[in-house]
Structures are given as structure tokens and as C-alpha cells.
Amino acid sequence: MSWFFPNIQALDEPNTDNLSNKRGNHYFRDALAIKLNKPSLTPSQLQHAIFAYMPTWVTVLMRIRNKIVKMFGFDVGVDNLTPTSDELEVGDTAGFLTIMEKVNNEIISFADDKHMTIFISVLKQSDRVVISTLVNKKTLVGRIYVNSILPFHYVIARVVMNNALKANRI
Numbered sequence: 429m430s431w432f433f434p435n436i437q438a439l440d441e442p443n444t445d446n447l448s449n450k451r452g453n454h455y456f457r458d459a460l461a462i463k464l465n466k467p468s469l470t471p472s473q474l475q476h477a478i479f480a481y482m483p484t485w486v487t488v489l490m491r492i493r494n495k496i497v498k499m500f501g502f503d504v505g506v507d508n509l510t511p512t513s514d515e516l517e518v519g520d521t522a523g524f525l526t527i528m529e530k531v532n533n534e535i536i537s538f539a540d541d542k543h544m545t546i547f548i549s550v551l552k553q554s555d556r557v558v559i560s561t562l563v564n565k566k567t568l569v570g571r572i573y574v575n576s577i578l579p580f581h582y583v584i585a586r587v588v589m590n591n592a593l594k595a596n597r598i
Contacts, residue, residue, distance in 0.1 A: 433586040435593055437461045442560055446534055447549045452564030456574050458581075459560040462589050464598050467555045471535040474557050475522065475550040476514035477597035478588055486584055493577075500569055502541055543570030557598065559589060 430438070439459040442448060451457065469477065516535065520527045525537035525548060534551045547562040561581070565571040592598045 433590050435462055436586050436589055439558065442558070445549060445551055445558075445560065446529060446531070446536055447547050447560055447562045450545075450547055450562060450564070452545070452566070454565040454571055456563045456565070456578070457561065458585075459558055460585060460589060461553075461556050461558045462593055462598070463556050464552075465593065465596055466598055467552075469552075469598065470515070471533060471550045471552045471557075472516045472530065473514045474552060474598055475516065475535055475537070475548075478550075478557075478559065478592040479522065480514075481591060481595070481597070482588060483591070486588070489580065489584075497573065500543075500573070502543055502573070543567045544574060559585065561585070 430436075437460065439461055441457045442459050447457075464474075516522060516527045516530070518527050518530055522537050525539050525546070527535060528538050528547075529536040533553070534549055536547060536549045538545060538547045540546075544566055545564045547564075549558070549560040549562075551558040551560065563574050565574050
């Protein structure tokens with residue numbers, strides 16, 4: 429499917445970034461890179477430019493997902509990842525995620541419940557941004573859930589990154 433998203437490069441699992449030391453026993457990890465048209469943006473501004481503009485169909489899917497997974501004890505807050513600002517600080521929220529780390533070239537957000545902990549890293553590397561996801565699956569239900577949504581994750585992650593590039597937000 430790389431032909432559908434030619435500007436997005438799937439990377440091997442990063443081992444030297446700030447998420448690497450957060451891996452649990454059962455985890456999922458991926459990383460995607462895209463060349464920037466606006467390399468002056470900060471990692472926080474990049475997170476906003478990518479995740480604050482979710483397609484309507486993604487928001488609808490998140491609402492449906494929340495109704496289903498709530499029955500299995502998952503925490504369901506808001507239906508999106510929309511940050512409150514384009515310059516986030518530790519403790520700020522970006523949709524259902526909370527900013528946990530912020531350094532010059534990276535911002536890391538997370539959400540935690542009894543089944544899993546989700547981390548998203550936005551790492552700026554000169555003229556590209558690397559978006560990395562780490563999900564620590566704590567329970568069997570968490571493992572089943574993550575494995576069942578991977579096709580959606582694969583498409584949605586690429587769509588929102590591609591949309592941000594096409595709209596010249598990044």
C-alpha cells in the first residue's frame with residue numbers, strides 16, 4: 429500500500445528514541461516518516477498540524493469504537509486527538525492523550541487504562557517528522573483489541589499524515 433502513500437516511509441522499530449525505554453512485555457510499535465514542507469515547525473506544532481484535522485469518517489469510527497470498547501472496560505474519553513493548542517506543554521491534553529515529555533526535537537503523549545498504555549511520539553529530524561506509536565498491551569483483552577484495530581491504525585495514521593502534507597500544514 430506504499431504506492432497509495434508514496435510520501436510516507438514506514439521505518440524499522442526505533443531503538444534510540446525516547447519511547448524505546450517505555451516498551452512493555454507485550455507491545456506494538458510502528459514508526460512513519462514524512463518529509464516536511466515547513467521544517468521550522470516545532471514538534472508540538474507538527475502534532476497539532478497533523479492530528480487537529482481528523483477526517484469526519486475517522487471521528488465517526490472513533491465514536492463507534494468508544495461505544496463498543498466501553499463494554500469491555502476501556503476508558504473512553506473524547507473521540508479524537510485534537511490538541512487544544514499548537515504549542516503544548518507537559519500535562520496539557522491533546523484529545524484523549526496527555527503530554528508527558530517535551531524536549532527540543534520531540535513531544536510524547538500518552539493515554540493509560542487497565543488494558544493498555546498508548547504512546548505517540550512526534551520527533552522532528554531536520555527536514556522530516558517521524559510519528560511513532562507504542563502500545564503496551566497489559567491484558568488479553570488489550571492484546572485482542574490492538575491486534576483487531578491494526579488495519580484501521582495502518583490506514584488512519586497514513587491518511588492524517590498525508591492530509592497534513594497535501595494541505596501544506598507541515
